[in-house]
Amino acid sequence: MMSQSEHFSYGNETEIEDIGGGLKRQMLGYNKELMAVKIWFDKGATGYNHAHRHSQVTYIVEGEFHFNIDGVTKVLKAGDSCFMPPHADHGATSPTGGILIDTFSPAREDFVDDL
Template sequence: MTDEKLFSQPDAKQWTPTPDGNRRRVVLHTEELMMVEFGFEKGGIGAAHSHPHVQSSYVAEGRFEVTIDGRTAIVEAGGAFIVPSGLVHGVKALEAGRLVDTFTPCRADFL
């Protein structure tokens, strides 16, 4: 396995705009697991969607209104949530913030 698959430095990856007006950068990935950082401005929306991947998300900065399968909670910096495969989910940034998401398996559509 290459060093690029084992380690990542903060400025090693470029931000990419997302279709919903936010930004993301793939931090690390293998075929089995992927880590992606998402940046949101205050009021930014992560549109409701679903995918077959299991997702875990850590709130690195900010506060988010998170809806998973019709259930909503406010999750702030230091908090986290899990999205089981196939459930509809989305977020709204209540203040500027960052989410660090992990997906299994890897999201090939982000590469």
């Protein structure tokens, strides 16, 4: 059983998973301690509010996002980022559509089968 991704991945060869609700996800790299994921939001799509045990940093690649972290909402655009500590309630909506890079520590076990 594999417990980490390949050392190199190519965007045009790595699977892009439709996770529903106008969101798509592509694994960029991971092991048990760290994970990076690219997320596409269609215009108006929402990443529902949720919480998990992982620390998370999100970097906005393109588009505009309204991020809610523990009841505080901020508008973030390309080049901005945010940090969600473990168990923080958070979610995001993209009125324009856009792309995020999410990093998690430890890795999100629910995103891959081999952790």
